[in-house]
Amino acid sequence: MAVSLFFLCWSVLPAQVVFSALPKDLQLYARDSDDSAVVEVAGTVLEAGYSEILVAIAREGQPHSSETQLLEYSGGAAPFSLKLKIHAELANYAVSVLLDNDTIAQADSVVCGDAFAITGQSNSICVLMDPKEGFAHWQNPWVRSFGDAMWRNEESTPSYVTDPLPMIADTFWGVAQSRSPGIPGSHCYVGVWGLRMAEVLMESAQVPIAVINGGRSGGQIELFVPDSTNPDTLFGNAGLFGRLKYRVGKARLAHKLKALFWNQGEADAGSDLRYQTYAATFDKLYQAWKDVFGFKHCYLFQLHPSGSGSSNNEVIREIQRRIPGQYADVAAIPEIGLTGHVLAHFTPSGYLQMGQWVGDLLAHDFYGSNKEGVVPPDVLRAWYRSEAHDEIVIEFSQPVIWQNDSLGRFLKDYFYLLDTSQIISEGVSDFYHTELHGDSMVVDSGYVLDRTRIVLRLKEASNASYVSYITNGIYHDADTVIPYDDGPCIKSTLGVGAFTFLEVPILNEAPATTTERQVENHDFSISASPNPFNPSTVITISGLNALHSDIFKGCAIGVYSIQGVLLRHFQISNTGNRAIVFDANGLTSGTYIIKAMGNGRVFTKRITLIK
Structure with missing residues (x-):
């Protein structure tokens, strides 16, 4: 797409006009729930004799919209306020302000879209x-x-x-x-x-x-x-x-x-x-x-x-x-x-x-992107695979891959096992018991058991109570002490790194359910019935009962337009209702996105309104 940017300064303002609101060159207006934004031009004409203020907007050089306000004077001054809309799209708008027939201000390459901030x-x-x-x-x-x-x-x-x-x-x-x-x-x-x-x-x-x-x-x-x-x-x-x-x-x-x-x-x-x-x-x-x-x-x-x-x-x-x-x-x-x-x-x-x-x-x-592997995998829990205590299963929130060893380092060596007898500072925190967080070099090999679980094969049976993953930035083995930098790690199917973690408790046997694992599947936790619907549908969050409170503390439910604009917002708690009625009154036919957000995780589902 060819893009043209226009860098024109505002015209010199006559002394008889002051502005309280005026767009600027290259300004971005944040879009609202209507997928648009209001461009306001406001101020005061301080000298009598002028009859009207005109605001004209052009889209990519073509006339788009305009509005005129007749001036009404009181005490020699005439206030004015004009509001016009622009749409969120890859298009530049130009705004011109005319006092009678004279252009007194211009702003070019004005757009409507989304805004973000970064700090740190x-x-x-x-x-x-x-x-x-x-x-x-x-x-x-x-x-x-x-x-x-x-x-x-x-x-x-x-x-x-x-x-x-x-x-x-x-x-x-x-x-x-x-x-x-x-x-x-x-x-x-x-x-x-x-x-x-x-x-x-x-x-x-x-x-x-x-x-x-x-x-x-x-x-x-x-x-x-x-x-x-x-x-x-x-x-x-x-x-x-x-x-x-x-x-x-x-x-x-x-x-x-x-x-x-x-x-x-x-x-x-x-x-x-x-x-x-x-x-x-x-x-x-x-x-x-x-x-x-x-x-x-x-x-x-x-x-x-x-x-x-x-x-x-x-x-x-x-x-x-x-x-x-x-x-x-x-x-x-x-x-x-x-x-x-x-x-x-x-x-x-x-x-x-x-x-x-x-x-x-x-x-x-x-x-509403459904691209797989973009959500970082997070550890959910770990357990011994059998009474022999020679294998540990670790379950993640997303499908994972076991990255090949690289740079002379081995992924298996980044897992640490901590026995309760090694705890030297009980009470400091629930995940910081000892500086090294246990023993390394105790895992013989590792592999992905299914899409969301890995298995650590231990060199010998263990009574460890906790497992940690990449406890510090140094790789240790018998002959090597080097910075981690770009060493191997657990990744999502798209290559996004899994979170490192400290001292996750190791259960003695496999849990009875796999609810925590299922919660990350995009279509599992959210259902809408009917779908398609008109005018309302019931949104249900399933599996919430079985979730441990330290893993999932309720969730926020949002209904968004396909462009990502928030239209409705609901809150569901662990102990409260798990079904809500979404009334689409006032919305047009089309596809909408439900998002459930909790514990830093986001699950999505598409619904269709047909009127």
Whole structure:
């Protein structure tokens, strides 16, 4: 598709007109439940003698719509407010404002689509990008951003600490860029994975995408919490939250974000005992994000095993894996399995792959994609396969593959078994008993038993009570101590890494049911009858009774348009009703998507309304 962008500045405004609302060049308006957005032009004519204000909108150079308001003066001033709609599609709109017959303002390449925000430390902004890699000028005209990201390269002064004025002054939209130009600023910088994610979503939903990246290099989680005395401050480290709030607000995207991404934790993993407050601090952040940004879903990343931080990296990872269980609208994304990991960061190819993974997951969660393998596999439970205790079955939430051994490392050696006699710090937490989390080099081989289960064949019978997977970023064997980086791992059928985990209890025998396993099948847990339907259908969540409360704490049910717009929202608890009536009154015939969200997992089903 040929795309034309027009960069025309607003005409010089006559002194007798002031605007309170006016679109800007390249602005993205977040679409509403009608798959459109309202473009408002409002203000006051301060001098009598003019008769009317006209707003005209063109779509791809062709007349689209217009509205005229006659001016009524009071005390020599005439207020005006005109509202016109644009549609969410891959199309540019131009807005012209005329006072009588004179054009007084214009905004070009205005679009309607979906918006997202990113925050966190260095992997949120994709540091160490080399312009020679060819990413410095990589852009997509349908991916937009707003303002100055305030990120600086290593040769420049980190002015976000001392002087936020460049960011305050930059209230302009632009085409998103994957790499900061460094000096003097970073206008519309979103990072490589942010831009690739947006491209995947644009291709899936066929709408423009906006991304605002408010991350920074380094920083423990507390730095991102709003300042208690001045939450709107833009200065220093205390202004991290305020600066993202400022940009999202000025972009008019507050409470209109589809999702917010949190990629952080390396700084906390490198500090002893910081894991003890990580979940509680995340909750403070979550509540502040929800209040200010009003996103529909939040995604946090599970650290890579070789992320910076020599102590407690694995504990922070386990907390990040478990956090979604406390929220109906939070999910996690593992970094393990991504290529090109170097120390705490990734090569450009790794960030590109990260963006692809995230984009595929959101296309599944928001836009009804049924692409298999995009949801990261998570451990559900483990048990001894027989009384001999020489094999352990581990069950995952998604189909998995056992990756071939590589780089001189063996996947079987990444599993640790912990016996109760080895516990040295009982009571520290329910998943952190000892620094090494048990013995390695005790598994002889492993394989996939069926699509969602693996079997560990032990070298000898064991009485271990817990099993862990990749407890730290170092590979140990008799002769080798090397960083994990791109070593073998458990993956989904699409190659997405499975979450690492700590000290999952090993049952002495196979569970009586496999309900937890079934809950991840896309068509299992949600049914709708009748389907097709008119005007209502009963949505039922099956299998909820058998789910353990620590695995599934109720779920949120959403009904979405095929474009991913939320139309209805319901909540189902473990102990409450498991069937709801969806009344499609006011909706048109077509396909709709039901999404059940709980414990960071999203299940979808399509329904058809025929009138």
